[in-house]
Amino acid sequence: MNKLTTALLASSLVASAAFAEDAVLAQKTDRDVTQLTPTSKAWEYVKATTIHLYPQTTVTMNDKKANAVNKDAKAKEARVKAIYDNKNIAFLLEWPDGTKSVQKGYRSDVYGDGFAVQLPVNYKDPKKLPYIGMGSDGRPVVIHLQKAVEAVYEPNGNGNVGDQQVVLNKNMFGDEVKAYEAKVAKLAVRDYQRSFISEGFRSMTEIKDGSEKFSADMSYGNKAWKGTVVRPLKDAYLSLKGGFPVAFAAWDGAKMNRDGLKLLSTWIPVKLVGQSGGEKLVSELSAPVKGDAENGKNLVMQNGCMGCHYIPGMSEPGYMAPGLANIGGYSTAAYLRESMVDPNAVVVPGYNRNAHPNTPWYNEVDGKRQSTMPPYPLDDKSLDDMVAYLKTLKAEVK
Amino acid sequence: MSKRQLAMVMDLNKCIGCQTCTVACKTQWTNRNGREYMYWNNVETYPGTGYPKNWMELGGGFDAAGDLQAGVVPNIEADYGVPWDYNHDELQFGEQLKPNVDPTWGPNWDEDEGTGNFPSDNYFFYIPRICNHCTNPGCLSACPRDAIFKRDQDGVVLVDLDRCQGYRYCIAGCPYKKIYFNPKISKSEKCILCFPRVEKGLPPACAQQCVGRIRFVGFLDDEEGQVYKLVHKYKVALPLRSDYGTQPNVYYVPPTEAPPKFDAEGRVIEGSNRVPIEELEKLFGKEVHQAMKTLREEKEKRKKTGESELMDILIAYQHSEMFRLDQDYYQSIAKKQGLSLAPIDNRYMQGKNTENKYKFKVVEYE
Numbered sequence: 001m002n003k004l005t006t007a008l009l010a011s012s013l014v015a016s017a018a019f020a021e022d023a024v025l026a027q028k029t030d031r032d033v034t035q036l037t038p039t040s041k042a043w044e045y046v047k048a049t050t051i052h053l054y055p056q057t058t059v060t061m062n063d064k065k066a067n068a069v070n071k072d073a074k075a076k077e078a079r080v081k082a083i084y085d086n087k088n089i090a091f092l093l094e095w096p097d098g099t100k101s102v103q104k105g106y107r108s109d110v111y112g113d114g115f116a117v118q119l120p121v122n123y124k125d126p127k128k129l130p131y132i133g134m135g136s137d138g139r140p141v142v143i144h145l146q147k148a149v150e151a152v153y154e155p156n157g158n159g160n161v162g163d164q165q166v167v168l169n170k171n172m173f174g175d176e177v178k179a180y181e182a183k184v185a186k187l188a189v190r191d192y193q194r195s196f197i198s199e200g201f202r203s204m205t206e207i208k209d210g211s212e213k214f215s216a217d218m219s220y221g222n223k224a225w226k227g228t229v230v231r232p233l234k235d236a237y238l239s240l241k242g243g244f245p246v247a248f249a250a251w252d253g254a255k256m257n258r259d260g261l262k263l264l265s266t267w268i269p270v271k272l273v274g275q276s277g278g279e280k281l282v283s284e285l286s287a288p289v290k291g292d293a294e295n296g297k298n299l300v301m302q303n304g305c306m307g308c309h310y311i312p313g314m315s316e317p318g319y320m321a322p323g324l325a326n327i328g329g330y331s332t333a334a335y336l337r338e339s340m341v342d343p344n345a346v347v348v349p350g351y352n353r354n355a356h357p358n359t360p361w362y363n364e365v366d367g368k369r370q371s372t373m374p375p376y377p378l379d380d381k382s383l384d385d386m387v388a389y390l391k392t393l394k395a396e397v398k
Numbered sequence: 399m400s401k402r403q404l405a406m407v408m409d410l411n412k413c414i415g416c417q418t419c420t421v422a423c424k425t426q427w428t429n430r431n432g433r434e435y436m437y438w439n440n441v442e443t444y445p446g447t448g449y450p451k452n453w454m455e456l457g458g459g460f461d462a463a464g465d466l467q468a469g470v471v472p473n474i475e476a477d478y479g480v481p482w483d484y485n486h487d488e489l490q491f492g493e494q495l496k497p498n499v500d501p502t503w504g505p506n507w508d509e510d511e512g513t514g515n516f517p518s519d520n521y522f523f524y525i526p527r528i529c530n531h532c533t534n535p536g537c538l539s540a541c542p543r544d545a546i547f548k549r550d551q552d553g554v555v556l557v558d559l560d561r562c563q564g565y566r567y568c569i570a571g572c573p574y575k576k577i578y579f580n581p582k583i584s585k586s587e588k589c590i591l592c593f594p595r596v597e598k599g600l601p602p603a604c605a606q607q608c609v610g611r612i613r614f615v616g617f618l619d620d621e622e623g624q625v626y627k628l629v630h631k632y633k634v635a636l637p638l639r640s641d642y643g644t645q646p647n648v649y650y651v652p653p654t655e656a657p658p659k660f661d662a663e664g665r666v667i668e669g670s671n672r673v674p675i676e677e678l679e680k681l682f683g684k685e686v687h688q689a690m691k692t693l694r695e696e697k698e699k700r701k702k703t704g705e706s707e708l709m710d711i712l713i714a715y716q717h718s719e720m721f722r723l724d725q726d727y728y729q730s731i732a733k734k735q736g737l738s739l740a741p742i743d744n745r746y747m748q749g750k751n752t753e754n755k756y757k758f759k760v761v762e763y764e
């Protein structure tokens with residue numbers, strides 16, 4: 001490890017050891033929150049909670065140019081507000097982005113900015129929340145996604161792109177074709193706004209049958225985006241009561257962000273002000289991390305974690321196991337602990353399924369992923385210390 | 399790996415670069431709805447920039463350890479070329495012929511240029527390229543959404559348009575750059591090996607229309623088939639850039655029949671060949687030496703004895719022999735699935751594999 005990184009690591013240990021994200025306080029209103037947009041006046045009366053979005057570096061994507069521009073990506077500070085009524089809850093995410101990028105035109109290599117809100121289906125046990133990267137086996141999440149994509153052409157207006165018109169004889173049927181095309185365009189050009197259900201990378205599946213009613217919107221100004229997501233407190237997928245976790249992601253199109261190349265928060269506790277319940281979850285998620293990070297670092301080295309995992313200053317990014325460079329930013333302490341004691345509880349599927357056959361980070365046994373990492377059933381104090389150290393692994397905030 | 403693998407063999411000695419295959423594919427699949435710039439089939443001049451521009455340098459594929467390599471997503475304007483059209487309709491009213499966009503690049507911008515000095519040693523040959531329907535596809539491996547699948551029945555590699563979210567890692571992952579981004583629907587699309595035709599017993603459009611009859615289509619395990627004989631029995635058909643590690647299933651008979659070079663006085667240099675063997679080795683690997691030897695020997699044998707099964711195959715007498723699509727096989731699959739008619743696979747069209755994938759019970763909180 002070079003001197004500079006040692007120094008940086010040492011200083012960040014102190015600064016961030018006590019750090020945890022505060023709870024978002026969702027205010028109750030009698031008005032209908034489905035009317036809220038990013039620029040609604042109502043937001044001014046709600047207190048914002050500052051959260052942090054970290055570069056997703058668990059898995060390495062295979063786009064050379066994109067990897068180069070995101071090499072030293074920094075974390076961003078974002079602000080969250082929430083308002084709820086009897087039926088729905090509205091979230092507002094405000095995050096800085098120096099460039100407004102919209103995916104449009106006849107181009108193959110432009111990407112739109114965007115954001116997503118993620119909610120766990122089951123949050124009864126704060127120690128067993130879904131994996132932050134799109135859920136995990138048996139721990140599903142619902143994701144609401146809004147991207148700055150100018151228009152998506154889907155001829156039956158129902159997300160079905162298989163159904164496409166063939167225009168063969170423009171000369172003979174010119175006018176009819178034009179009229180038909182106009183009709184199709186009206187039906188087909190829709191906003192890139194989608195809901196998904198997901199149990200881990202690669203499993204994310206769009207909910208297309210209308211059973212998930214949500215709306216989203218984005219608005220750019222003053223070098224920042226504001227995005228709103230409004231969804232029911234209860235529907236066929238989720239029941240949001242008292243206190244529950246939420247996570248946010250943001251994509252920067254100018255940095256070729258899409259899919260896994262993004263900024264991601266940890267599970268942020270939300271408290272529905274005026275409703276009881278969820279206190280334990282909220283306090284657990286916002287509690288500062290205990291443990292001796294310095295000692296944890298030594299334990300991480302002694303146990304040879306960097307033999308497989310990428311840990312900045314200790315090892316190089318590679319394929320063998322999930323990269324830990326920002327794990328402290330987007331993981332909860334409970335998740336880190338669970339992963340060491342029981343690596344099979346949540347096995348992060350690699351993005352590139354067949355890409356590193358000689359060093360698989362899991363094997364599939366009877367269709368279930370079995371981690372190649374052995375469990376580390378260390379004593380409580382050691383685990384606390386290691387978690388405290390891992391929580392320091394994250395990019396600086398720009 | 400799929401249970402069976404459909405494959406194509408292209409005889410480069412007979413390709414005349416007429417682009418009939420290109421047009422066959424374009425009119426069948428890609429002249430509309432955001433696919434205008436795509437050439438699922440293209441015929442490029444080698445040596446040349448190819449399509450997209452310098453595709454061999456854009457990464458993707460696997461290294462010797464089997465790790466997926468990072469790649470680049472090409473730009474339509476600079477690397478593929480924005481398609482343009484002419485104002486033919488207006489010519490009768492006295493207008494000048496002009497294109498509707500300012501053409502700066504396009505496929506075959508350098509067609510027939512080749513390399514070397516005319517007339518002594520210049521050369522080029524044509525390489526028609528389609529998706530290789532690889533056994534270890536780079537595109538599939540790169541997809542973070544499991545949106546690309548390889549059909550078990552015949553190894554055809556398809557994009558499930560329902561799962562595809564237009565992230566384009568597949569384009570970076572394919573070393574042949576044979577999968578494209580459709581900007582209109584914001585999803586990736588590629589050659590489908592004409593599976594709806596094949597399932598009904600018709601050969602792929604590009605193969606059917608080929609005037610040089612250079613294309614053979616069949617299952618690699620069909621020992622009676624010409625594809626099997628060219629690839630496995632005579633070993634004269636070789637995959638393109640197999641060093642990319644995707645195990646491609648389109649095979650090429652290398653160009654053995656190039657004219658000799660001329661000396662300074664314009665006389666033929668006996669025994670010379672304009673196509674440098676190093677170039678062929680780069681494209682088809684070391685096996686190209688043996689393949690060329692076999693081809694020449696069989697040609698001699700045919701000259702002397704009038705007999706050579708290999709030469710007979712390469713003459714391509716009958717479409718019925720060149721295309722062995724095993725319709726009974728597809729029919730039997732369709733029957734097993736209770737379908738009276740192909741297609742046997744509707745995922746491509748409707749994203750059927752994503753429907754009802756997850757059934758949730760909402761967790762109640764009291």
Ligand code: SF4
Nearest residue numbers: 529530532536537572
């Ligand atoms: S040639 Fe490219 S697009 Fe076709 S299967 Fe192989 S990797 Fe995929």
Ligand code: SF4
Nearest residue numbers: 423439589592602604
């Ligand atoms: S097989 Fe069909 S889809 Fe593929 S290049 Fe040939 S004509 Fe086009």
